[in-house]
Structures are given as structure tokens and as C-alpha cells.
Amino acid sequence: MSEKNKVETPVRPSGMELIYLYPCPHCKREVPLISPTRPDRVRCDACGRTFPIVPIHERSNRFVKLMTANGLAAVDPDFM
Ligand SMILES: [Zn+2]
Numbered sequence: 001m002s003e004k005n006k007v008e009t010p011v012r013p014s015g016m017e018l019i020y021l022y023p024c025p026h027c028k029r030e031v032p033l034i035s036p037t038r039p040d041r042v043r044c045d046a047c048g049r050t051f052p053i054v055p056i057h058e059r060s061n062r063f064v065k066l067m068t069a070n071g072l073a074a075v076d077p078d079f080m
Contacts, residue, residue, distance in 0.1 A: 010079060016071030018061055025051050035061050 021030040022042065029046035036042075037058045043050045068074050 012075055012079075013071045016065060016068065016074070018056075018064060020056060022051075022053050024049070037061070 017034045019032045019034055020036065021032055023030050024044040024047060026049045027044060027047040029044055031042060031044050031046075033042060033053070035056050035058075036053060037055050039052065039055050041050050041052050065071070
């Protein structure tokens with residue numbers, strides 16, 4: 001069988017990350033950040049200005065990942 005005729009098996013996620021939305025104080029764009037666990041200054045991808053952010057507690061992130069088996073429990077049951 002040639003590569004073209006093979007049925008492709010859909011791929012499941014192997015992990016997950018939580019994305020937090022920080023509203024830019026300058027233009028109100030919600031800037032997406034992947035679990036920022038340290039206080040930092042970030043740049044808005046819309047207006048280009050920077051602002052300081054409040055970090056996420058690492059323990060809360062670990063809890064959500066544990067409760068969803070690192071995202072696997074969130075997979076559509078029709079595809080399990
Ligand atoms: Zn902005």
C-alpha cells in the first residue's frame with residue numbers, strides 16, 4: 001500500500017498547558033500567556049507596549065493538570 005492510501009490515525013494530545021488572558025492596560029487587548037509563574041513585564045502583541053503582570057501559582061496549575069490527567073480526560077469521548 002502506498003503512503004497516500006494509508007488511513008491516518010487521529011493524534012491525541014500528549015500534554016496540556018493553561019493559557020491565561022491578561023488585559024493590556026493600554027489597549028485592552030487580552031494578551032494570552034502560558035502559565036506565567038513569575039512576576040514579569042510582558043509586551044502586548046497588539047499595541048507593543050509593556051506592562052507588569054501578577055503571576056500564577058504553580059500549585060494551581062499542577063492541580064488542574066492532575067485533575068485532567070494532563071489533558072487526556074478532556075479528550076472528546078467519541079474519540080477515545
Ligand atoms: Zn496593548
